[in-house]
Amino acid sequence: MLERTNEGNKRETAAVLIGLALLVALPFLADAIGKGFYVTLFTRILILGLAAVSLDLILGYGGMVSFGHAAFVGIGAYVVGILSWHVFDGSPLMTWPVVIEGTENGFVVWPLAALMGALFALAIGAISLRTTGISFIMITLAFAQMLFYLAIGLRTYGGEDGIALYNKSGLGSSIDLFDKTTFYYVCLAILVVFVWLCRRLTRSRFGMVVRGARINERRMRALGFSPYRHKLTAFVISGAGAGLSGALLANAAEFVGPAYMSWQRSGELIVMVVLGGMGTLFGPVVGAAAFLLLEEGLADLTEHWQIVLGPVLLFVVVFARRGIWGWIAGPAREDR
């Protein structure tokens, strides 16, 4: 058993390194085969992968089935969109108590997107985490729907039509996000750092409490833990990751709209996590890739491509909790 898990570990490390090497090489490969649009497609994969990883932190490790995760992505996107709109419009975001002007500085806007994602997650999580199971799913969904309709109600910012961005976020003169390869690598770097942070997190004392609460919350209490605070903290960190992903998504699409927060988007994120492998952190990135590539490949063939996705997903859920990642990287080593 021990040998097997060690072997599983090595296999996982190898899989991660190979995957990373492929992602680093992707722009060159795409260039070589003359399919430049793959860079754009994979940029989306990295961005949604980031959102999926952040969801995995609470879903896979914490057992919190949030059906409203797209809301945090949307909030991050709207932070970029609204501040950018004010730059274009020339009007300040607000004048009281302090004057806040619009900005397109990525070093300001992106952290702000993460922060807003975290703050909304704090408010939503504080209430939702008092429930579990189906109630938790429904309550997170309800909050997300509220924000969805709130976004539609933002008449100034395009309402239902959203905001088209005239500019991408600026990261200084040497990093030009209009260059699709540069943007790709920025997204890759952010994803790598986020996954690495999450990996440390899940193995830390804090992470052990969150994981323990998923497996047996009653036992955690009997040991003397109060897991609510830990779960809420994980929820907030997850919201921050999703918010950041939203900021990137706004830049990738040069557009922000209420559809980012729709329940279908939340569902898709869950699908990516489950498909890729819950509680694996790397799996959700693979899941995002599988999802978007399937969408890309099948959407040409049929409009109802999700009909194909259904059985695939069912197969994964029934046969492998660790999803595609379990299949690539071998059995779990949960004790670590």
Place this chain on the structure above:
Amino acid sequence: MLETRDLYKRFGGLVATNHVSLSIEAGELHAIIGPNGAGKTTLIAQLAGELRPDGGAVLFDGRDVTALPVQHRAAAGLARSFQITSVFPPFTALANVALAVQAHAGHSFRFWRDAARDGRLTGPARQALDLVGLGPRADVPAELLSHGERRQLEIAMALATGPRMLLLDEPMAGMGPAEGAGMVELLRKLKGHYTILLVEHDMDAVFALADWITVLVNGAVIATGTPDEIRSDPEVRRAYLGEETV
């Protein structure tokens, strides 16, 4: 050390705890026996704080803890083990116990350092595993341990929370004779170091270990006394022990 006053609990029409008043002295091993469904587990759940009694009070160290939730009672030094093994199956035995150590040590808002390589957690965890005889199995996931080993793990986790009192709910349930004997040995070692409340069906073990025995039938205390007194109590013999058991 632990006291209940007129504790009362009902589930619908069923009175599971019927005006139970107990007093357990520090350092004592106090056994609770009684037939299936007598309300032993229900009593432990109220002592540990998982169940709220409908009436009466629980005092720990002279302090009224009746309204204190389970995690705070655990932090105050009241550790329990579960009749139905309740561990973290995917985690190794060591990680299970390390989590218990962590519960006691606090500092659970540390986000960076690998808990599995934190000697302040694994050191005491290994000690607890050694004490219950699971040392060589430290790196095995709990789901791959035998039933008896998981019972030992339960005890190790309870010990690792640094308790002053142990509430043990049938630690020998489902164990074979050899494992059972091992558990009796372990309890003998622990006796005197901890105040222990032991619920157990194995009469030999109970009479060998207990300083004091309380007999519970239909939620009510029908007798309480030293093992000798209980053994010769006619009502206990009639109601529960049966002539041949002792």
